[in-house]
Structure formats: structure tokens, C-alpha cells
Amino acid sequence: xxxxxxxxxxxxxxxxxxxxxxxxxxxxxxxxxxxxxxxxxxxxxxxxxxxxxxxxxxxxxxxxxxxxxxxxxxxxxxxxxxxxxxxxxxxxxxxxxxxxxxxxxxxxxxxxxxxxxxxxxxxxxxxxxxxxxxxx
Amino acid sequence: xxxxxxxxxxxxxxxxxxxxxxxxxxxxxxxxxxxxxxxxxxxxxxxxxxxxxxxxxxxxxxxxxxxxxxxxxxxxxxxxxxxxxxxxxxxxxxxxxxxxxxxxxxxxxxxxxx
Amino acid sequence: xxxxxxxxxxxxxxxxxxxxxxxxxxxxxxxxxxxxxxxxxxxxxxxxxxxxxxxxxxxxxxxxxxxxxxxxxxxxxxxxxxxxxxxxxxxxxxxxxxxxxxxxxxxxxxxxxxxxxxxxxxxxxxxxxxxxxxxxxxxxxxxxxxxxxxxxxxxxxxxxxxxxxxxxxxxxxxxxxxxxxxxxxxxxxxxxxxxxxxxxxxxxxxxxxxxxxxxxxxxxxxxxxxxxxxxxxxxxxxxxxxxxxxxxxxxxxxxxxxxxxxxxxxxxxxxxxxxxxxxxxxxxxxxxxxxxxxxxxxxxxxxxxxxxxxxxxxxxxxxxxxxxxxxxxxxxxxxxxxxxxxxxxxxxxxxxxxxxxxxxxxxxxxxxxxxxxxxxxxxxxxxxxxxxxxxxxxxxxxxxxxxxxxxxxxx
Numbered sequence: 001x002x003x004x005x006x007x008x009x010x011x012x013x014x015x016x017x018x019x020x021x022x023x024x025x026x027x028x029x030x031x032x033x034x035x036x037x038x039x040x041x042x043x044x045x046x047x048x049x050x051x052x053x054x055x056x057x058x059x060x061x062x063x064x065x066x067x068x069x070x071x072x073x074x075x076x077x078x079x080x081x082x083x084x085x086x087x088x089x090x091x092x093x094x095x096x097x098x099x100x101x102x103x104x105x106x107x108x109x110x111x112x113x114x115x116x117x118x119x120x121x122x123x124x125x126x127x128x129x130x131x132x133x134x135x136x
Numbered sequence: 137x138x139x140x141x142x143x144x145x146x147x148x149x150x151x152x153x154x155x156x157x158x159x160x161x162x163x164x165x166x167x168x169x170x171x172x173x174x175x176x177x178x179x180x181x182x183x184x185x186x187x188x189x190x191x192x193x194x195x196x197x198x199x200x201x202x203x204x205x206x207x208x209x210x211x212x213x214x215x216x217x218x219x220x221x222x223x224x225x226x227x228x229x230x231x232x233x234x235x236x237x238x239x240x241x242x243x244x245x246x247x248x249x250x
Numbered sequence: 251x252x253x254x255x256x257x258x259x260x261x262x263x264x265x266x267x268x269x270x271x272x273x274x275x276x277x278x279x280x281x282x283x284x285x286x287x288x289x290x291x292x293x294x295x296x297x298x299x300x301x302x303x304x305x306x307x308x309x310x311x312x313x314x315x316x317x318x319x320x321x322x323x324x325x326x327x328x329x330x331x332x333x334x335x336x337x338x339x340x341x342x343x344x345x346x347x348x349x350x351x352x353x354x355x356x357x358x359x360x361x362x363x364x365x366x367x368x369x370x371x372x373x374x375x376x377x378x379x380x381x382x383x384x385x386x387x388x389x390x391x392x393x394x395x396x397x398x399x400x401x402x403x404x405x406x407x408x409x410x411x412x413x414x415x416x417x418x419x420x421x422x423x424x425x426x427x428x429x430x431x432x433x434x435x436x437x438x439x440x441x442x443x444x445x446x447x448x449x450x451x452x453x454x455x456x457x458x459x460x461x462x463x464x465x466x467x468x469x470x471x472x473x474x475x476x477x478x479x480x481x482x483x484x485x486x487x488x489x490x491x492x493x494x495x496x497x498x499x500x501x502x503x504x505x506x507x508x509x510x511x512x513x514x515x516x517x518x519x520x521x522x523x524x525x526x527x528x529x530x531x532x533x534x535x536x537x538x539x540x541x542x543x544x545x546x547x548x549x550x551x552x553x554x555x556x557x558x559x560x561x562x563x564x565x566x567x568x569x570x571x572x573x574x575x576x577x578x579x580x581x582x583x584x585x586x587x588x589x590x591x592x593x594x595x596x597x598x599x600x601x602x603x604x605x606x607x608x609x610x611x612x613x614x615x616x617x618x619x620x621x622x623x624x625x626x627x628x629x630x631x632x633x634x635x636x637x638x639x640x641x642x643x644x645x646x647x648x649x650x651x652x653x654x655x656x657x658x659x660x661x
Contacts, residue, residue: 151332153317153321153325153554160556161554161555161556162554162556163554164324186553193329193330196333220315236555236568237555237565237566239567241565243567243571244563245564245567247382249383250570
């Protein structure tokens with residue numbers, strides 16, 4: 001009887017897909033890749049800080065601040081998502097943990113920068129400068 | 137046209153700009169019909185413009201030629217002078233060389249200010 | 251010099267500006283400054299001299315032979331070479347035009363706050379209407395004048411107090427410090443490519459014929475090419491310097507079109523920001539029109555059609571359709587949502603690969619007595635022309651490998 005073979009084949013395919021899916025979306029990050037990620041996050045933090053300081057000093061427009069911080073936020077958020085599902089190469093686990101945490105903070109700060117009130121700007125700028133300082 | 141040197145010059149006008157009696161662009165010399173190449177007095181019979189005149193111009197030309205319609209044949213007697221451009225004796229419309237722009241001008245003309 | 255002549259020169263200069271500093275120059279000069287400080291300033295000089303030399307040749311060809319350079323490519327280099335040049339230039343053109351349109355939409359977004367996706371069709375429509383309605387000289391003037399707002403970057407460069415000694419040092423070619431050699435070379439190639447992009451010479455050449463240049467304009471041609479592109483080079487220096495002062499120390503890697511505007515904002519506040527954004531909008535918008543028309547000119551000139559803004563649109567209907575179709579195709583590329591800044595990085599590098607195909611015919615035609623009569627290249631033009639051609643071949647070969655090895659300058 002050929003019928004019983006079908007479930008076995010189906011299970012096999014499902015199993016293979018599951019394995020593939022679990023491998024998808026999470027990559028193993030080498031120390032070099034982590035260093036690149038760190039540089040990129042630092043750049044976003046520093047740029048956000050610059051924008052925040054300018055806004056605090058009344059140098060920016062609300063529209064520019066909102067739109068530009070949105071671009072910064074989207075990039076940071078993408079990094080944050082991929083870092084949170086990534087695996088670290090041996091020895092880099094601590095660094096990955098640190099970056100994941102900072103990326104999360106950075107994303108939140110940048111999102112906030114878009115519509116922060118004038119009173120909130122100095123605090124935000126300081127937060128972003130701190131994040132930048134903690135990254136290489 | 138009776139010497140090899142003169143035939144060289146004739147072939148040298150291949151790919152040159154065609155300009156009508158009013159000085160208006162009307163295509164390029166896409167191909168030439170030359171008669172009597174193996175005799176003492178070869179002569180340019182006509183200029184081929186556009187369409188499948190590109191059949192003889194290599195692989196890309198063959199592909200392009202297949203996609204296009206028929207070429208326009210311009211008798212050599214219509215040529216007024218040959219310098220860096222080939223000037224014709226009559227306006228492009230009389231030689232059917234303006235069909236390309238005329239075909240599309242109806243569409244383009246629909247936009248105000250055309 | 252009569253007032254009429256002064257005005258003619260001024261307008262010529264403006265036409266060289268509106269579109270010289272395009273999205274490619276903005277991205278590469280700002281990134282170069284943020285990565286290597288002042289150490290790549292000398293490359294901009296080389297690029298500007300190159301475009302001046304070749305534009306002068308193109309302008310001279312247009313004034314003497316009364317035909318643009320691309321018009322002559324097919325008859326001078328043959329059908330196959332002409333077609334190859336046409337296809338290559340159209341592919342690069344389309345990428346560049348799409349990137350510029352994307353840049354216009356981003357600028358509009360930074361100014362208005364409207365969504366990017368909505369602004370893309372608005373940008374294309376605006377550019378198409380401007381191209382349709384405005385006569386050629388007015389396109390030059392509008393985008394040229396308003397593109398001059400970019401001078402805010404030059405003033406910002408001064409206000410931000412760079413170390414002028416180090417700036418001067420940056421004009422001397424030599425070894426660099428900090429950062430990989432390969433990334434440095436990638437930027438050398440990119441900066442040269444951005445300065446000498448093919449559409450610039452095609453547009454300059456056809457534009458000269460549109461403006462009705464004749465032998466009387468030979469001096470105007472020299473002045474326009476030199477001062478116009480020279481001013482463009484000066485703006486490129488400014489972009490690099492402000493990025494070096496403000497971004498390099500903080501480790502800011504410019505990835506967005508709004509990033510350069512931060513320097514003008516930091517130096518002058520809201521006024522600086524708005525001048526920067528308006529300047530970028532019109533410079534990039536002017537470039538969008540120039541790339542689009544460049545493609546239409548090349549197509550029409552290859553096939554021998556009637557062409558030019560000076561003709562009624564319906565009379566030169568195939569030329570008109572060509573530029574409308576190019577805008578439409580560019581629109582389709584931009585609407586995919588692909589990042590215009592990343593697209594620019596690719597289009598500049600691919601332009602570099604196409605440079606030899608562009609510049610060799612110019613050198614040949616400018617030396618050809620059949621077209622030029624007694625006005626062929628002098629010794630100086632030929633020495634520069636040949637030296638630059640060798641440089642162009644070298645960077646054309648190195649461009650794609652460098653891009654791949656350095657992951658687009660990321661190291």
C-alpha cells in the first residue's frame with residue numbers, strides 16, 4: 001500500500017522546513033561583524049545626538065527633526081532586530097549582549113527624538129551621547 | 137563614381153546624418169545599395185534609412201532590423217551634397233523620411249503646449 | 251566687456267552648476283570627508299580639471315561643427331561602437347536619473363514632512379512639467395540660480411573653523427593615515443567618477459547646440475567650462491570640509507541625504523538648514539532633468555531624429571517621447587523603494603566603468619579636422635586629454651573590484 005508513504009514524506013519535508021526556518025533570520029556574528037555593527041550604531045547615536053543638540057538650541061525645524069530622526073530610527077531598529085536574533089561566535093557572546101542592549105536603547109531614543117518636546121531634548125541628547133560613548 | 141577611392145568615400149558616408157532641403161534632421165545613412173561593385177564603375181544606387189536597413193550591420197543590427205518595419209529607400213539622385221552631413225534636395229515629407237515623427241506627433245500633440 | 255556678454259557668461263556658469271553637484275557628488279564628497287577628513291581634497295581637483303578639459307572639447311565641437319559630440323560618435327567610431335556606447339550610457343543614465351529623482355523626493359520630504367511614497371510621483375510630475383513648459387535657457391536659469399543656495403556649505407566650511415593647515419595639506423596628493431588603503435582608493439575612484447559622470451558632457455554638448463553656439467562662443471565656452479565646473483568643485487570641497495570637521499571626530503558615517511544638511515544647520519540654524527535643503531533640491535532636481543535629457547539626446551542623435559527643446563514637442567515627437575519615457579522608467583525604479591543613496595553609490599561606480607566609452611570619442615572628434623577645421627585640440631588640450639584618458643582607463647578597470655572588496659567603502 002503506497003498511502004502510508006505520504007505522511008512520512010510530508011513529515012520529512014516539514015522537518016526540513018522547520019530546520020531551515022530556525023536557521024533563517026539568525027546569523028552567527030564574528031568579532032569583525034560585531035565591530036562593524038558597533039561602528040554603525042555609534043554613527044547613528046552620534047548623528048542623533050547632533051540633531052538633538054541642534055534642536056535643543058533652536059537650530060532645527062520640527063519637520064526636519066521628525067523626518068530625519070525617523071530615518072535614523074528605522075536603521076537602528078533594523079539593527080536591533082537582527083542583533084536580538086543573532087548568535088555570537090565563540091568568545092563574542094558578551095559583546096553581542098552589550099550591543100543588543102544598546103541597540104534597543106538607541107532605537108527607543110531615536111523614535112522619541114521625532115516628537116520630543118523642547119524640555120525633553122537635553123535629556124535625550126545626553127542619552128544618545130552616552131550610547132555613542134559606550135560604543136567603539 | 138568609378139574608382140575604388142570614390143567607392144571608399146561613398147562607403148564613408150555610412151552612418152552619417154541625413155539632412156533635408158530645409159536643414160531638418162531626417163535619419164542616418166543606415167545602409168547603402170551599391171551596384172556594379174565588381175565592374176569598372178560601381179555606383180551608389182540608393183540610401184536605406186531606418187527600419188530593417190540594419191540587417192547587414194552585424195548581430196545587434198539583425199535583431200533590431202527584425203523588430204522594425206521596412207526601410208525607406210532614397211534614390212541617390214535625391215542627394216544634393218555630401219559634406220559631414222548628407223544633404224538632400226527635397227523636404228523630408230516628400231521623401232517619406234518624416235514618418236517616424238509624424239506617427240508619434242498625434243500622441244504627443246494631445247498634451248497642451250505641444 | 252558689454253553687459254550682454256557678462257550676462258551670457260553668468261548664465262553659462264549657472265548652467266554648469268545646476269546639476270554639477272548632484273546626488274553622487276553629495277554622497278561621495280560627504281562620505282569621503284567623514285572617513286578620511288581632508289585627505290581626498292586633491293582628488294576633487296583632479297576630477298574638476300578633467301571635466302573642464304573634456305567639457306571645453308565638447309563645447310568646442312558643438313560650436314564649430316554645430317553638432318553635439320554624441321551625434322558624431324556613430325559616424326566617427328562606427329555603428330557597433332556607437333550602439334554599445336548608447337546602451338551603456340542609457341543604463342547608467344537611467345540609474346542616475348532614478349537616484350536623482352529619489353533625492354528630490356527625500357528633499358521634499360525633509361522640507362514638507364509629507365510621506366516619501368507620495369512625493370515620488372509629485373517629484374517626477376514636477377520635473378516633467380518644468381521640462382515641458384520651460385524653454386531650455388529657463389531650465390538652466392531656474393535650477394542653476396536656486397542650486398547656488400549650496401554656497402551655504404562654503405560659508406559653513408569657514409564658520410566651522412577647520413584646521414586650515416590640514417586643509418591645505420589635503421590638496422597635496424600623497425599617503426593617507428587612518429583607514430584602509432583599499433577604502434581610500436575606492437573613494438578616489440568614486441570621487442573622480444562623481445566629478446566626471448558621462449551625462450555632464452553629453453548635456454553640456456547638446457546644450458551648447460540648443461543655445462545656438464557658434465565660433466564666436468569659443469571663448470565663452472572656455473570661461474563657462476572653467477568657472478562653472480570650478481565653482482562646482484569649490485562646492486565639493488566645502489561638502490568634504492564640513493563633513494571632515496563635524497562628522498569624522500564623532501564617527502558619523504553619512505548614510506542619508508539629510509546628513510550633509512546637518513552641517514549647515516549646525517553652523518547657521520534654521521536658515522542654514524533651509525538654504526541647504528533648497529540648494530540640494532534644485533541641484534539634484536537639475537541633475538534629474540539633465541540625466542533624462544542626456545538620455546533623450548543620445549537616443550535621438552544615434553538614430554538621426556529631430557531633437558531639442560528648441561523644436562516644438564510634437565515636431566520632434568520621438569525625442570519628446572524619449573525623455574518622457576525615461577522619466578517614466580526612472581519613476582518605476584524609484585517607486586520600488588530602493589534607497590536612492592545606495593542606488594547612487596552603484597550608479598557612480600558603474601559610470602566610472604562607462605567613462606572610457608564616453609571620453610575616447612570626444613578626444614578623437616576634437617582632434618578631427620573634418621569636423622573642427624582649424625579648431626582642433628591644441629597641444630595643451632591633447633596632453634591633458636591623453637593623460638586623463640589613461641587615468642580613466644585605470645579607474646574603469648579598478649572600479650568594480652574595489653567596490654566589491656571594500657563592500658562599497660565600508661571596509
